[in-house]
Amino acid sequence: MGLSDRDQDLIAALAEGLPTSPRPFDEIGRRVGLSEAEVIARLERLRDAGIISRFGVIVRHHELGYRANAMAVWDVPDALVDSLGKAMRCEPDVTLCYRRVRRPPVWPYNLFCMIHGRDRRAVSLTVRELSRRYGLDDYPHEVLFSRRRFKQRGAAYGRDRLQDRRSEPGTEGARP
Amino acid sequence: MGRAGTEPDLELDDLDRRLLDDFQRDFPLAPAPYAVLAERLGCTEEEVLRRLARLRDLGAVSRIGAVIRPNTVGASCLAAIEVPAERLEEVAAIVNAYPQVNHNYEREHRLNLWFVVAADDANERRRVLDDIAARTGLEVIDLPMECDYRLDLGFPLSWG
Numbered sequence: 001m002g003l004s005d006r007d008q009d010l011i012a013a014l015a016e017g018l019p020t021s022p023r024p025f026d027e028i029g030r031r032v033g034l035s036e037a038e039v040i041a042r043l044e045r046l047r048d049a050g051i052i053s054r055f056g057v058i059v060r061h062h063e064l065g066y067r068a069n070a071m072a073v074w075d076v077p078d079a080l081v082d083s084l085g086k087a088m089r090c091e092p093d094v095t096l097c098y099r100r101v102r103r104p105p106v107w108p109y110n111l112f113c114m115i116h117g118r119d120r121r122a123v124s125l126t127v128r129e130l131s132r133r134y135g136l137d138d139y140p141h142e143v144l145f146s147r148r149r150f151k152q153r154g155a156a157y158g159r160d161r162l163q164d165r166r167s168e169p170g171t172e173g174a175r176p
Numbered sequence: 177m178g179r180a181g182t183e184p185d186l187e188l189d190d191l192d193r194r195l196l197d198d199f200q201r202d203f204p205l206a207p208a209p210y211a212v213l214a215e216r217l218g219c220t221e222e223e224v225l226r227r228l229a230r231l232r233d234l235g236a237v238s239r240i241g242a243v244i245r246p247n248t249v250g251a252s253c254l255a256a257i258e259v260p261a262e263r264l265e266e267v268a269a270i271v272n273a274y275p276q277v278n279h280n281y282e283r284e285h286r287l288n289l290w291f292v293v294a295a296d297d298a299n300e301r302r303r304v305l306d307d308i309a310a311r312t313g314l315e316v317i318d319l320p321m322e323c324d325y326r327l328d329l330g331f332p333l334s335w336g
Contacts, residue, residue, distance in 0.1 A: 003248075003249060008249065011242065011244065011249055014241050014242050015241070016239065016241075017232075017238075017239025017240050017241045018209075018239070018240040018241055020210070020225050020228045020229050020232070020240070021225070022208055022210065022211070022221065022225075023207060023208060024209065024210075025205075025207060025209075026207070036207055040205050040206070040207070043205050043242070044205055046242070047205070047242075050245060050248075051244065051245055051248045051249065052242040052243065052244060052245070053243050053244070053245045054200065054201045054242075054243045055201075055203050055205065055241070055242050055243075056199045056200045056201050056202065056203035056240065057195065057196060057199045057200050057203065057228075057237055057240055058200070058237065058238045058239050058240065058241060058243065059196055059200070059236060059237060059238065059331055060235055060236060060237070060238045061331065063186065063234065063235040063236045064186070064196070064236055065186075071283065071290070082323065082325075085323065085325035085326075086325055088325070088326075089325040089326035094326065095326075095331060096326055097324075097325040097326040098321050098322075098323065098324055098325065099321070099322045099323040099325070100254065100319040100320065100321055100322060101319060101320055101322060103317050103318075103319065106258075106287070106317060107256070107287070107317055107319065110322075116331070142285065144283040144284055144285045144290070145283065145284045146281045146282065146283050146284075147281075147282040147283060147284055147288075148268075148281065148282040149280075149281055149282075150268040150269075150271070150272050150280040150281065150282065150291075151271075151272045151277060151278065151279060151280040151291070152238070152278070152279050152280075153238065153239075153278050153279075154238065154239060154241060154243075154278060
């Protein structure tokens with residue numbers, strides 16, 4: 001599915017979030033020259049096409065008591081990485097799961113999992129359990145806990161599209 | 177850390193929790209969506225709006241909005257830098273200042289600064305990464321995604 005300019009305008013207008021007012025889609029529509037009904041129809045279409053993977057409340061883990069997060073990475077053979085990734089994505093404790101390019105020698109890892117937990121111990125346990133269950137113990141791996149969060153917000157695509165841009169959302173302070 | 181109410185844990189009641197939990201994926205695309213939420217939760221639309229504004233002020237809600245599948249719109253990329261400890265805050269501030277950067281974390285590793293660049297296209301992404309390298313004088317390791325195994329389906333909260 002191709003994205004029209006109007007779709008991209010709409011996605012850009014939503015980057016800072018849906019207004020919390022009684023007719024938020026109408027408000028978004030006014031910013032990009034679409035009617036409320038058109039905004040809703042386009043969003044439904046983008047959601048059905050999988051370009052919007054979800055539309056809804058986006059929470060922040062740290063503020064809700066999930067104080068620890070780690071990026072667990074493994075260097076697994078190319079022939080196995082897809083089947084492992086597809087199996088691990090079903091794990092409830094794995095928030096995100098990707099294959100990325102390696103950059104040897106500085107970065108030899110190709111399988112990435114993001115894991116959130118209430119504390120460091122919980123996250124470590126989850127990683128150990130995953131590693132055991134999927135037979136990953138023998139592959140090189142590392143667990144990169146986050147120490148400080150310098151910035152966390154949604155992507156702001158199409159920044160140049162919006163004439164009525166408000167200021168960039170503030171960056172958020174320390175702590176993972 | 178400059179955000180009131182984040183420590184200790186937030187005080188949340190059942191209605192707050194349902195607002196956080198129940199609408200991560202199935203937010204109604206309807207003209208008056210908060211009225212739909214109110215009906216499902218058995219409260220008034222005003223109550224929903226008031227609570228969502230509070231949860232946002234507290235930082236528990238980042239926003240209500242769309243999660244875009246990576247690389248369907250624009251071009252995003254994870255990147256890492258090995259930053260000397262004494263320069264970490266300075267370099268983090270340089271990286272943060274790019275509107276294209278949406279996540280930026282210190283991690284426990286020799287590569288200690290990790291960030292995501294979400295640009296409108298591959299050229300812009302390249303330009304931002306090159307610019308960060310030039311301005312910091314540090315090597316930027318870019319790690320483009322080859323496959324996304326798990327769609328972002330929200331985050332199941334447990335309130336134990």
